[in-house]
Amino acid sequence: MGPRFTARRALLGLPLAASACGFEPMLAPRGDSAGVPNDERLRQEIAAVRVANIPDRIGQVMRRNLERRFEGSRPGTPARYELQAGLAISTEPLGFRRDGLATRVRYNASGPWALATLDAPPQVLARGAPRTLDAYNIPDLQFFAADTSRADMENRIVAELADRIFFEVVAALRARLGT
Numbered sequence: 001m002g003p004r005f006t007a008r009r010a011l012l013g014l015p016l017a018a019s020a021c022g023f024e025p026m027l028a029p030r031g032d033s034a035g036v037p038n039d040e041r042l043r044q045e046i047a048a049v050r051v052a053n054i055p056d057r058i059g060q061v062m063r064r065n066l067e068r069r070f071e072g073s074r075p076g077t078p079a080r081y082e083l084q085a086g087l088a089i090s091t092e093p094l095g096f097r098r099d100g101l102a103t104r105v106r107y108n109a110s111g112p113w114a115l116a117t118l119d120a121p122p123q124v125l126a127r128g129a130p131r132t133l134d135a136y137n138i139p140d141l142q143f144f145a146a147d148t149s150r151a152d153m154e155n156r157i158v159a160e161l162a163d164r165i166f167f168e169v170v171a172a173l174r175a176r177l178g179t
Contacts, residue, residue: 042170128169136153
């Protein structure tokens with residue numbers, strides 16, 4: 001009972017400790033000097049981002065993930081920014097059978113992006129290139145299982161990169177607003 005009790009106390013004190021060091025949630029309401037909440041302006045800016053086309057099927061899946069994050073909360077907001085994102089994937093075999101065939105493959109993925117205004121000429125506001133990696137197994141003579149495992153791994157990579165791009169763009173927009 002003693003070790004669990006102290007672990008619970010430590011978990012309960014974690015938010016208090018995080019707030020003491022200056023941590024605050026990215027989309028949390030904060031007021032400016034007049035007391036007007038800035039989160040509403042930030043949410044309007046986030047909804048004004050449009051995602052440009054990304055080539056290939058996996059790129060279209062990533063574009064759809066990004067569109068859901070940016071436009072999902074406020075559909076119909078006029079566009080003011082364009083997010084140009086890409087997807088670069090390299091593969092690397094990790095595990096091998098005795099006959100030399102690969103049994104595990106790792107994907108190294110990066111998602112370079114640039115946020116620009118829709119003005120003429122466009123002004124680039126921020127850039128980034130988050131990276132992630134994941135792997136899948138290739139079981140012996142289980143081709144459907146290998147394809148399913150690869151597709152699941154690609155979906156995880158796309159979701160992870162979309163999350164990272166979203167939070168980097170939100171941080172750039174927040175800095176632009178001065179909040």
